[in-house]
Amino acid sequence: MDADFDAIVVGAGPAGSVAAYSLAVAGLNVLMIERGTAPGSKNVTGGRLYAHALERVIPGFAGEAPLERLVTRETITFLTDESAVSVDVASDKLLKTPSYTVLRAEFDAWLAARAEAAGATLVTSIRADEPILEGGKVVGVRCGEDSMGASVVIAADGANSLIAQKAGLRRELDPSEMATGVKCVLELPRGVIEERFNLDEGGGAAHLYVGECTKGMPGGGFLYTNKESLSIGLVVQAAALARSPHRLVDLVEDFRLHPRLGALVKDGRLVEYSAHLIPEAGLAGMASPVADGLLVVGDAAGLVLNTGYTLRGMDFAMASGAAAAEAVIEAAKVGNFSKAGLGSYVDKLNRSFVMRDLRTFKKAPRFLHNKRIYSDYPGLVEDVATHVFAVDGSPRLPLRKVAARAVGAHGGLRQLAKDGWRGMTSL
Ligand SMILES: Cc1cc2nc3c(=O)[nH]c(=O)nc-3n(C[C@H](O)[C@H](O)[C@H](O)COP(=O)(O)OP(=O)(O)OC[C@H]3O[C@@H](n4cnc5c(N)ncnc54)[C@H](O)[C@@H]3O)c2cc1C
Incomplete structure (x- = not known):
C-alpha cells in the first residue's frame, strides 16, 4: 500500500x-x-x-x-466512615516542580x-x-x-x-491490573473555592483520600480545585469493584456526601460526569x-x-x-x-x-492491592490521632502506649511491621 x-x-x-x-x-x-x-x-x-x-x-x-490552577497545597487524608486525618503540605518548595489542575x-x-x-x-x-x-x-x-x-x-x-x-x-x-476511574465536575464560584480551600488567588489544592471512600477496596479518592469548579472522583481496582456489591455511581455519591467533605463541596452544581479505565499494572x-x-x-x-x-x-x-x-x-x-x-x-x-x-x-501495584491499607490503617491513624488530642483531665497514656493499643486493635504489630516493610520497599 x-x-x-x-x-x-x-x-x-x-x-x-x-x-x-x-x-x-x-x-x-x-x-x-x-x-x-x-x-x-x-x-x-x-x-x-x-x-x-x-x-x-x-x-x-x-x-x-x-x-486551571497551579497546585500550591497538597493534602493526603485517611478517611473512616466519619473521621478524617490529614497531612497538609503548603510550601514554596512545591512550586519548584510545578503541577497544574x-x-x-x-x-x-x-x-x-x-x-x-x-x-x-x-x-x-x-x-x-x-x-x-x-x-x-x-x-x-x-x-x-x-x-x-x-x-x-x-x-x-x-x-x-x-x-x-x-x-x-x-x-x-486482567481486571486486577486495571482501575476504573470516575470523575464529577462541580461548579462553584472562584472566591468560594479559594476561601474554602484556604488558597491565594489562582492557587490550587490537590487532595487525595484513602480508606472509607472506596469501602475498603484498593483505590482512592481525589478532589482538585479548578478555576471555577472542583474535580472530585474515585479510582477503584476493577476486579475488586466487580466482586463488590457497590456501584461506582453510588460510591462517588457517598464520597461526595462524606461528612468531612460536605463543607468543601457544598452547593457545587454537577456539570460533568465521566468514567474511564486506567491500566495500573x-x-x-x-x-x-x-x-x-x-x-x-x-x-x-x-x-x-x-x-x-x-x-x-x-x-x-x-x-x-x-x-x-x-x-x-x-x-x-x-x-x-x-x-x-x-x-x-x-x-x-x-x-x-x-x-x-x-x-x-515496580512493586507498587502489588503492594497497593493490600486491602488493609484501605480498611484497617485509616482506623488505626484515627485512633492514635483522636486519642492524642483528647484531654479531659483523666490520666494520659504516653504515645507509645496509645500507638500499641491502636496497633493491637487493627491487625497487630507483626502484620503492621510486615506491611510497613513492604510499603518501604515498594513506594
Ligand atoms: C479518573 C482518572 C483520574 C486520573 N488522574 C490523573 C492525574 O491526576 N494525573 C495524571 O497524570 N494522570 C491521571 N490519569 C491518567 C491519565 O488520564 C492518562 O494516563 C492519560 O490521559 C493518558 O494519555 P493518552 O494520550 O495515552 O491516552 P488518552 O488520554 O486516553 O487519549 C487517547 C485518545 O485516543 C482516542 N482514541 C481511542 N481509541 C481510538 C481509535 N480506535 N481511533 C481513534 N481515536 C481513538 C481517544 O478518544 C482519546 O482522545 C487519570 C485517569 C483517570 C481515568
Whole structure:
C-alpha cells in the first residue's frame, strides 16, 4: 500500500498530540485520527498535570495553555466512615516542580491545535479499527471502509488500544491490573473555592483520600480545585469493584456526601460526569512498545504509575509521545521504519524518567492491592490521632502506649511491621 503520510497518529490525547506536534515541527507529513467529535471530548483525568514533560516539548507552555490552577497545597487524608486525618503540605518548595489542575476538554483541544498549527492534519469523529499489515509490517490503518497508508503508525489510542492489541503487542490486562476511574465536575464560584480551600488567588489544592471512600477496596479518592469548579472522583481496582456489591455511581455519591467533605463541596452544581479505565499494572502490564512500522505510546503502552500518593499518566504519555516522535525522525533520515530502525524509541524510554520510575516502583501495584491499607490503617491513624488530642483531665497514656493499643486493635504489630516493610520497599 502507498504511504499517504509519513506518520499516522491514532488518538489525540496528550500522547498523540505531543507525538504529532513534534513530528510536524520536524517537517514530517502527519495525520492524527481522533474518534471523539473533538480532542478531549472522550477523555477523563483526575485533573493534575505534572508540568515537566510538556515543558521539555513546548517551553513556557504554561503561559498559553488553558490550565486551571497551579497546585500550591497538597493534602493526603485517611478517611473512616466519619473521621478524617490529614497531612497538609503548603510550601514554596512545591512550586519548584510545578503541577497544574486541568480540564481535559479544553486542555486536549489546545494541545491538538498546537499540533495542527505546527502542520499536522487532524481528523475527528473517525475510529481507527485496526492496523494494516503487509509482510508483517504495519503500513497503515483501517477506519471502517477507508484505508490510509503511512511509513509509520503511532498508537496513542489510550487504555483500550485496539491498534496495540490487534498488532499483537499487548496482552489483555486482567481486571486486577486495571482501575476504573470516575470523575464529577462541580461548579462553584472562584472566591468560594479559594476561601474554602484556604488558597491565594489562582492557587490550587490537590487532595487525595484513602480508606472509607472506596469501602475498603484498593483505590482512592481525589478532589482538585479548578478555576471555577472542583474535580472530585474515585479510582477503584476493577476486579475488586466487580466482586463488590457497590456501584461506582453510588460510591462517588457517598464520597461526595462524606461528612468531612460536605463543607468543601457544598452547593457545587454537577456539570460533568465521566468514567474511564486506567491500566495500573506498571512495568508488568507494559506493551511491547515497537514493531515493524508501529510505535505504542502513553496509556496504549500501559505507561501509568500509581504510587497511592501520586497518579501519573499524562506526563508519561507526553514523554513517550515525544520519544516516539524523535525515534521516527531518526528513522526517516535513513528511511528505515523496521523494528530495528525505530528501536531508538526503546533506548529513549529507558533513559528517561518513564522507565526509570516504572522500574523504581515496580512493586507498587502489588503492594497497593493490600486491602488493609484501605480498611484497617485509616482506623488505626484515627485512633492514635483522636486519642492524642483528647484531654479531659483523666490520666494520659504516653504515645507509645496509645500507638500499641491502636496497633493491637487493627491487625497487630507483626502484620503492621510486615506491611510497613513492604510499603518501604515498594513506594
Ligand atoms: C479518573 C482518572 C483520574 C486520573 N488522574 C490523573 C492525574 O491526576 N494525573 C495524571 O497524570 N494522570 C491521571 N490519569 C491518567 C491519565 O488520564 C492518562 O494516563 C492519560 O490521559 C493518558 O494519555 P493518552 O494520550 O495515552 O491516552 P488518552 O488520554 O486516553 O487519549 C487517547 C485518545 O485516543 C482516542 N482514541 C481511542 N481509541 C481510538 C481509535 N480506535 N481511533 C481513534 N481515536 C481513538 C481517544 O478518544 C482519546 O482522545 C487519570 C485517569 C483517570 C481515568
